[in-house]
Amino acid sequence: MGDRETDGLIREVGRKRIRRLRASGGYRTLRSFQVATVIYDGTVAFCDRFVDRRSRTHDQMVQAARSGRQNIAEGSRAAATSSQTELRLVNVARASLDELLLAYEDFLRQHGLPQWTKDDPQARAVRAVGISGQGLEFDRTDPTDRSDQSSGPGPYAAWLEKDDAGIVANALICLIHQDNYLLDQQIDALERQFIHEGGYSERLASARLEKRREQPDDRGPSCPRCGRKMVSRTARKGQYTGSSFWGCSGYPECNGTRKVE
Numbered sequence: 001m002g003d004r005e006t007d008g009l010i011r012e013v014g015r016k017r018i019r020r021l022r023a024s025g026g027y028r029t030l031r032s033f034q035v036a037t038v039i040y041d042g043t044v045a046f047c048d049r050f051v052d053r054r055s056r057t058h059d060q061m062v063q064a065a066r067s068g069r070q071n072i073a074e075g076s077r078a079a080a081t082s083s084q085t086e087l088r089l090v091n092v093a094r095a096s097l098d099e100l101l102l103a104y105e106d107f108l109r110q111h112g113l114p115q116w117t118k119d120d121p122q123a124r125a126v127r128a129v130g131i132s133g134q135g136l137e138f139d140r141t142d143p144t145d146r147s148d149q150s151s152g153p154g155p156y157a158a159w160l161e162k163d164d165a166g167i168v169a170n171a172l173i174c175l176i177h178q179d180n181y182l183l184d185q186q187i188d189a190l191e192r193q194f195i196h197e198g199g200y201s202e203r204l205a206s207a208r209l210e211k212r213r214e215q216p217d218d219r220g221p222s223c224p225r226c227g228r229k230m231v232s233r234t235a236r237k238g239q240y241t242g243s244s245f246w247g248c249s250g251y252p253e254c255n256g257t258r259k260v261e
Helices: 003-015 031-050 056-078 083-110 121-132 154-160 165-197 200-214
Strands: 230-234 244-248 257-259
Touching (some): 121 154
Antiparallel strands (some): 230 244
């Protein structure tokens, strides 16, 4: 691309907002990110209250919780340019939460505390909050606001603010299981999208070819209606679907056509 073409593109970007080939960002509205935020905040509070701050376990648990949250956000942002990077980062988030899950299970076992079964009344109550979606949404009325709108444990305060380490750890284990399920669904959807739509490079090449087809061809005929050069197009519907024809480069202002001879 020459300097003049580059300068023209920069001016065009300045004049209007360009629609990206692949959507990116928006991670704050992802349920997986919202739950990961509660897990991260809950883990920081848990470790400060129940784990020696000088221990390696304290740092490892906090970092695993942070990694789960941050990689969901980074994967969402990377979606603009790389499907594979997005998938890799979401998988890293999933692995980080698995590491954190083991740490909580170790804590309960090593301190002689019982772990809730999935049918335990308290486990079911924690799951019910997640299923209802109560209190986890972020306010997105201001698109320039990049701060998290959540504060504290929200609807999970009944468990996460307890003085009983066993209750807090078990509640966070329930949340990790829920987020792991959400991330599994997210990964499955991303894999299907990659298979059916391709990655960023493939879609960029396809868009470039489509754009080239839209450029007037000096070898093409002139429009019988307005005299402008015509471009080669392909019928996308009707009885002539798939067949080529000449269309006016001034479309939609002019809808002149010619048969390809």
